[in-house]
Amino acid sequence: MATDILMPALSPTMEEGKLAKWLKKEGDSVKSGDVLAEIETDKATMEVEAIDEGILAKILVEEGSEGVKVNTPIAIIAGEGEDVSAAASGGGRKPNGAGEPQPAPTPDMKAEGQAEKTASASKTSDDAPRAPAAPAVITNKAPAPVMEEYPSGTEMVTISVREALRDAMAEEMRSDDSVFVMGEEVAEYQGAYKITQGLLQEFGARRVVDTPITEHGFAGIAVGAAFTGLRPIVEFMTFNFAMQAIDHIINSAAKTLYMSGGQLGCPIVFRGPNGAAARVGAQHSHDYSAWYSNVPGLKVIAPYTAADAKGLLKAAIRDPNPVIFLENEILYGQTFPVPKLDDFVVPIGKAKVHRTGKDVTIVSFSIGMTYALKAAQALAEEGIEAEVIDLRTLRPMDTDTVVESVKKTGRCITVEEGFPQSGIGAEIVARLMVEAFDFLDAPVLRITGKDVPMPYAANLEKLALPNVAEVVEAAKAVCYR
Amino acid sequence: MDAANEAGHAKAEAGKAARESAPDHAPAPNTPQFTKDEDLHAYHEMLLIRRFEEKAGQLYGMGLIGGFCHLYIGQEAVVIGMQMASVEGDQVITGYRDHGHMLACGMDAKGVMAELTGRRGGYSRGKGGSMHMFSREKQFFGGHGIVGAQVSLGTGLGFADAYRKNGKVSLTYMGDGAANQGQVYESFNMAQLWKLPVVYVIENNRYAMGTSVARASAQTDFSKRGISFGIPGEQVDGMDVRTVREAANRAIEHARSGEGPYILEMQTYRYRGHSMSDPAKYRTKDEVSKMRDEHDPIEMVRKRLIEAHGVPEAELKATDAKVREIVNDAAEFATHDPEPDPSELWTDILLEARA
Structure with a gap:
């Protein structure tokens, strides 16, 4: 299908501009990234790039034209294999800009x-007028396939986020003696939310450490242990309680590598439920995602699926840096397919x-x-x-x-x-x-x-x-x- | 006031009275003695800290050291006595008044001074400053600017020792000010609960910044701060390196043998202000000069070396000259070493993940 190239806006307040120059002529084939034209306002100039392949079928606005309204069609691109002359005559075109362009909504629009x-x-x-197109061309490409971090055909098992988190910790504790978990009720109680279920039985009290209710203190102890190269997983019963410990998370864990000129890393994971659960009021419902994401020296993870919870927690435990691992209580019981692999790790930092x-x-x-x-x-x-x-x-x-x-x-x-x-x-x-x-x-x-x-x-x-x-x-x- | 507190109060008062009524600092009959070599070692180590800090004060005055600069002058016997009782591999961690601890751990004076001046040859490559220096090699874990934070962290060093069963001990220092922070007691609780090998050294220099102990602390006998957890503690004359080492021996042995933590309240005094920008309105000049004249930890050793050990003055002068040379070299390095490369702004934020 042919698509219109529309006059783009250089700023939210721009209403019209000059079409300074065409860099492609009718009949040229264009591909993604090609500069088609230059436009100007009193403030700036900008190149109009193609974002898809096709033939420049017709130029609708000659170069040198002034006062070209934003969203006015300036050219027509014929799709691959399409009849260029039919496209140029407007056959099959999207009625793009047939009416008045929609005004750009103001930023504080409700x-x-x-x-x-x-x-x-x-x-x-x-x-009714269709939404204005992107500055260059509307893509008709098929949606990119969703990429997975495991080979296609991998056997999947359906487990809850809760089990995925437990499995991740257990696998990493089996392979590395320096990994241990500490927090309130993580051992004998089997976890306030049962995330650490069974870990005490498998790994013993040396590596599954029940703490008193003392977040500031045990967070500091865990950070100190991490300075020596141990790999603590600190469970906060909720991240709301980590407010008591935030000094150690930020000032001790996140900053020491920098302040030591790279000598003293802190391989630690702070994990637990973050944000609202249900009916627990303001002091138990805070979402700290933005807080921690503000701090250099930390990595911050907030998974949705069980597969990501497992793969990312394993990556977090192996990471040599302090990692904030934000879980969600409501998701704990939800089930998702998780690849059945011996060592399924999801890279940190990839959406x-x-x-x-x-x-x-x-x-x-x-x-x-x-x-x-x-x-x-x-x-x-x-x-x-x-x-x-x-x-x-x-x-x-x-x-x-x-x-x-x-x-x-x-x-x-x-x-x-x-x-x-x-x-x-x-x-x-x-x-x-x-x-x-x-x-x-x-x-x-x-x-x-x-x-x-x-x-x-x-x-x-x-x-x-x-x-x-x-x-x-x-x-x-x-x-x- | 209950009986126990009253007794404790009485003991603390008695200790204070004893110190103040002993201008010659005549050793009590049971004061431990040092050999000549031990005294020579202590003299050299303490003098290095003293001269280093004096030089740091000078460089600060010249504008070569920025920000905060907290000098350890007057407290030298504490860290040197503790180090004389520790073994290689024991960890040390302290707060922001940390220059003396670093030198006592064997860290290079040049690297420490260059960090104070914010140069690339500093221990943190110029990115930490006076309060934030570390040496993994020397098992010095900082250097922490948040009052009291080092106590939980130091307890964590002890946790790691216990986890690894490596027989090492964490020497965790704090001031009388830090001793009132909540996390100190959270740490005491867990350290005793888990029998962690930690010696808590409370350096009571009588003032938390400008607030005297009496104005800040309901219980001014800091050796008792662990009583509710069952942690043994004792008050120590922190101006006499011999009593410090003897108490340190007891405390470290207790911790190393698996008995758990131990508290040492070191009764000491800082001659200089809290930091370089201290108006010193909270104490009299007489109080400071009395301490300097009558209880100086270095002068006491010097006197002992000459009078008891028969060391010729010339030998001590040679030591003085040697120390001055170390310090002058450090200052020379720290004032000529270049600042960090601008690219250092973006390094050491995160470590690369292992493959």
Whole structure:
């Protein structure tokens, strides 16, 4: 199908510009990355790149034209094997820019407002203007296959996140005597959430250490032990309690390698449930993802599936650096297929495309993925194909995978349970501004927990957390539907 | 006040009175004696710290050392006496007043001074500074700027020793100020619960920054701070390197034999301010000069060497000259060594994961 090249915007406030120069002429074949044209405003110039292959079938706006409105079609690209002259005459073209271009929403646009607007627009006409295309071309490429970290055909077993975490620890403890686990109720009680079930029986009290209720103290003891080369796994009954220990996590564990000029590493894992469980109130429901992801010297992991929980925890235990491993209590009991391999390790720092799609990118992690995936399903029923990216690691953050997706979809929303200000979503937005600005067709919207301490009442708690409807609305809003 | 506290209070007061009424610092009849070689060793080691710190103070005044700089002058007998009782492989960890501990551990004066001046030849390649230096080779684990943090960390060093059953002991130092931090008692509890080989050395120099012990501590006898956990403790004359070593022997032997932790309250005194920018309004000049004149740990050894061991003054002067040379070389190095390469900004943040 032929696609229009639209006049891109160089900034959120740009309304029109000059088409300074065409670098390709009609009949030229173009491929991804080719510079097609140069455009100018009073502030800047920019190259318009092709992001897919095809033939430049027709130039609609001559070079030197001034006052070209943003989103005006400036050229037509014929797809591979397509009749160029038919494409040039507009046959089979997407009615892209047939009407007035949608105004770019303002950054502080409310998702609800936009959703209402687009909903009413789509009621009036099925031929309502389509969302503006990406600055260069709309890709018609088939979605990239989801990459897995294990060979195809690997036998899968269905286990819970809880079992996956336990298996990861047990496997690493079997292969390395310097690995031990310590925390409250990890041994005789078998784990407050049964994550360490059976470890005491297999490894004994030397390596499965029940501590008093003394987070600050035992976190410091574990960090001191890690300075000598032991590999402690510190379980916090919840990361809310790690607030008592955060000085050792940040000041002692994260900074000492740097402050020692590289002499003193700290191979330690701090793990436990993070964020809201259910009906436990504000002091037991905090999501610390953004906090820890702020700190150089740490790695921060927040898995969603059992396979990632297992593979990433094994990687975390082997990592020579302090790793914050953020689990989620609600996910503990959920089951997922996990590859049946002797040593399944997932690399730290790689996001995963959990579901492919072409219309909008949804970026999430941990339990946020449950909203994202349900929303993607609902959106698919309405004809919107969402690509869902599971960050898995929050630091170092795999921006490339997100940017690649946004280059394809031109739209992005983020989903997390944490607070909005300075959150993971805010970080994604900032990075996309720098790394994918020219590919965005709408502001990136964030779905987050509400900016309030977690309430106890069931109805209020529900309101405080994100929900699938909010994700669907936001996705539609950025698609202008 | 209950009986136990009253008794403790009385003992502490008695100890204080004894120190203050003994201008000659005449040794009690049971004061342990050093051989001539031991005294010579202690003299050299303590003098090195004293001269090093004086030089650091000078360089700070010249603007060559930045930030905070906490000098150990006056407290030298504590760390030297402790080191004389420890063996190779025992770990040392302390707070921010750490220069003396590093020198006592055998770390190179040049590397320490160059870290103070923020140069590439410093122990942390210029990225740590006065409060953050380490030497894995010398088993010195810092150098920690958060008051009290080193106590939990040092307990963790002892945990690792017990885990490995390697027979080593963690010497964990803190000041009288740090001794009021909550994590100290969390650590005491676990150390005794798990019988960890840790000797807690509380360097009571009477002032936590500008707040005297009496104004900050409900229990001013720090040797009793472990009583509720069953940790033995004793007050030690921290100005006499001999009493320090003797107490250290007891404490280290206790910890090494699997009996668990031990607390030593070292009664000492810092001559200089808390840091270089201390207005010193909280104590009188007379108090400081009285300590310097009557209880100086180095002068006591010097006097002993001459009077009891018959060491000629000339030999001590040769030692003085040798120490000055070490310190001058260190200062020379630390003022001429280049600053870290700008690329160092981005190194040592994370280690590469093993394959």
